[in-house]
Amino acid sequence: MGVSNAPLLRVEGLRTLFSTSAGDIAAVDGVSLEVPRGKTLGIVGESGCGKSMLSLSIMGLVPRPGRVGAGRVLLEDINLTGLTPAGMRAVRGAGIAMIFQEPMTSLNPVxxxxxxxxxxxxxxxxxxxxxxxxxxxxxxxxxxxxxxxxxxxxxxxxxxxxxxxxxxxxxxxxxxxPRLLIADEPTTALDVTVQAQILDLLRDLQAETGMSVILITHDLGVVAEMADEVAVMYAGRVVERGTARDIFEDPQHPYTIGLLGSIPRIEEDRERLLSIDGSVPPPFALPQGCRFHPRCPFAIRACTEKDPPLRELSPGHQAACIRAPVEAVVECLV
Structure with missing residues (x-):
């Protein structure tokens, strides 16, 4: 009997809502992605983009007063969002396991x-x-x-x-x-030598067990080393996704371009790295139109009017930008 080519995990239109006095706000807003069997999906973005909340939503661990308000999380054919608390506890550990950001606060000191x-x-x-x-x-x-x-x-x-x-x-x-491991910033606060050891360990254990991995990080160097596929998140949404080669060699969303432009490259002689002005907007104060347009060097009037959906630019490569394919990518990165 052959191994299924279907993805191990599918997230479909996931929305994670928090109730406030001003109404519901979405920390994760319509995210869809897939995790192939035996592969690593890297999820990247600045702090506040919704990466960790997405992982907690997949695990059924959204803190109150938050809740999954729409969408599905499918582990093979099991809809995790439809499980009872007892059913979800049975999945955690054996089906999906998670490494949390800070082990000193995740481990019980007593x-x-x-x-x-x-x-x-x-x-x-x-x-x-x-x-x-x-x-x-x-x-x-x-x-x-x-x-x-x-x-x-x-x-x-x-x-x-x-x-x-x-x-x-x-x-x-x-x-x-577990069949799927979610690693949320697994190398945070570790020095570079220990970080390399932890990444080598994860890679070896994945090869040994055949598990799939979701690697959540803001470190694009880690993603380049570990990930087969990449999803870039901004303000609660996935704004670009594709293979690691797509993202690193042909980025098409201005946010991805800015993230890559801020990385020092040993083969390039640049006096100054690029930076992205401003900060990620909070979910209760999102701009109208594209959520990135106030920080985007490519923004035009149309960007302020409608939040663009992800669209296919090439097989398996999607970006949520009305100006993609971005013609100024090469100029922006040099």
Missing amino acids: HTVGDQIVEAMRAHDAGASEAELRKRAIDALRRVRIPSPERRFGEYPHQLSGGMRQRVMIAMALACR
Whole structure:
């Protein structure tokens, strides 16, 4: 029996709403994307673009007073947005697992790291003995290359370095061998050497297990190294998506162009990097028309009148810009 070519995860028109005194506001607004089997989807954008809220919406962990107001999240043929809380708990860990941004706040400081990994395993295998769970937890620590895993099993989060805590989070996330791993800024606050080690580890574990990965980051260098496909988010929406080659070699949304122009390149001699003026608008104060037009060097009057949808520019490459294909890409990037 052959392996299905259908994507492992499909997000269709997802809207995550928060109730306020002024009415509902959308932190995630009509996002659609797919995650292929065994591949990595990079989701990029500045802070405040909705990346982390999208991941929490997929996991069914939107904090109150937020809720998923429209759309579907399909893990294979299972509609996650239609599950009961108990049904969603059964999916977390075994179907989808998540590495949160800051391991020091995600790990419980009053429990050993071993107990926390065992707890995650026990939730999906209540019949296993304590000795078996302990052995599997130590094996999980060994898989993420933590030295002396038997000793580390009994240590508390504050006794570990930042890189070690991140490895514990990865071990916990992979303890039940999920089909999809969501890594939300997995290298935040780590130095470049440890960051490289964590990325190498994720890549090796993906090759070993065949899992799919959603990598959420603002670091385009990490995306270039890890991602097969990329979705660029701005103000709660996906404004461009395509293969990594599409995004890095032929960016078509002005926001993507600006992000790429701000990256130093060792092969280029430039006195000054590009920058994007202004900041991401909050969801309760979005501009009329294209949400990026107040910061866009290519904006024209029509950009202020209608928020453009994603449209196909080439097979698999989409951008939400009325001026795409952008003729000034090369000039903007040099």
